[in-house]
Amino acid sequence: MSTVLVTGGTGALGRHIVESLRARGHEVRVLSRRAGAGTHVGDLSTGAGLAEAVAGAEVIVHAATDSRSLRCPDPGQTEQLLRVAGQVRHLLYVSIVGIDDIPFPYYRSKLACEKLIVDSGVPHTILRATQFHELLAAALSVAGKLPIAPLPLDFRFQPVATPEVAARVAELADGEPMGRAADFGGPEVLTLEESVRVWRAAHGVPRGTVRLPLPGRVASAFRRGVNTCPDHRDGTVTFARYVAANEGNPYAR
Ligand SMILES: NC(=O)c1ccc[n+]([C@@H]2O[C@H](COP(=O)([O-])OP(=O)(O)OC[C@H]3O[C@@H](n4cnc5c(N)ncnc54)[C@H](OP(=O)(O)O)[C@@H]3O)[C@@H](O)[C@H]2O)c1
Structure with a gap:
């Protein structure tokens, strides 16, 4: 048994990690x-409060993020954590699949966090996961409020269940630090159009959609599925099963 500090332990993923x-x-x-x-x-x-929280902990799982802030504060926050993490046996960081090749500001900030951790000398493991079911559900829930939803229907996602990612995080945290772990993805790659069909079958909305032709490198990367890892279909819970279970959405809080 170890003492483990989980940052972000109240979040969509973190609560399952705990x-x-x-x-x-x-x-x-x-x-x-x-x-x-x-x-x-x-x-x-x-x-x-960080020094007190870390004191005596052997392992840290860093799953906190502030993805909604346009200032992208995650690297500064990771630096604060690393300042007090010198004595831990293992720091596990949760990151996102494909971020090296998607020039989206939030993903750039995740990449910066990974680099800070690698350069810190703290023994670590970085696990990159694909988008969570909750994220896709939150986006479709907003889209469902519009009579006709303009959406980038050809974007690809490989949505994954947070309890399954969490189980992998816990397993890795128990093991030895390994640097970059293998990517962790959901069971299927879906276009946004396919995801809309699943959502509409359960919720009746959005009733109509119109293809939003987004220009630029970020949109191109999502169309090509750079954010997916089809060789790692680790999760077993499909988006349809998640939607049918409809457990409520922590992002809606
Ligand atoms: N969402 C996805 O699809 C996805 C996919 C792959 C990887 N990830 C990664 O998975 C991790 C977890 O994401 P999530 O979506 O579960 O996050 P989330 O639900 O948005 O939760 C964010 C967490 O960060 C904590 N937090 C934020 N700012 C903080 C601060 N200044 N000090 C202390 N704690 C702070 C919050 O705690 P309090 O509010 O309680 O303070 C909360 O527990 C992130 O690293 C994310 O990049 C996400």
């Missing part, structure tokens, strides 16, 4: 900015 680690018998600390939401209050932006 469950998986506890099921493996670890003592799990959950960092959150909000008192009562986790076990330790701390803020990766300012560094407040």
Whole structure:
């Protein structure tokens, strides 16, 4: 049994990582900015509370992110964490498939985090996953509010279930630091048009769509499926099964 600190342990993925680690018998600390939401209050932006949260922990799983901020604060937050992580046996970082080749600002910031971790000398594992079911569901839920939704219907995704990614994270965190782990993807690659069909069958919306012809390198990368890893169909839960189970969406909070 180890003491493991999970940053982002209140998030869509992190809550399942916490469950998986506890099921493996670890003592799990959950960092959150909000008192009562986790076990330790701390803020990766300012560094407040981090030293206390990390003290005595052997493993850190870094799954916190601020993907909604246009300032892309994740690298600064990762630096704050690395400042106090010198003594840990293993730091596991959750990243995203294909980010080297998709010049999207948030993905650039994830790549910068990976580099900071690699250069830090802290023993680490980086696990890149494909897009979560929750992310696709959140986007389609917004699109469903429009009478006709303009969407990049030819974008490709390989959506994956967060509990399955979490189980892999927990397994890797238990092992030795290995640098880059093999990518982790969902069971099928879908175009957005195919995902819309699945969503519409369950929710009746969006009733109509119109193809949004997005220019640029980011759109081209999503059309080519650079964000997918068809050779790693690790997850078993399809988007249709996720939608049918309709467990609620943490991104809607
Ligand atoms: N979404 C996807 O499709 C996808 C795909 C592949 C990989 N990933 C990666 O998986 C990881 C988890 O993503 P997610 O979608 O589960 O995240 P999420 O639901 O948006 O949760 C974000 C988490 O980060 C924490 N956080 C944010 N700012 C913080 C700060 N300043 N200090 C401390 N904690 C902070 C939040 O904690 P509090 O609000 O409680 O403070 C929350 O637990 C990320 O690294 C993401 O890049 C995501």
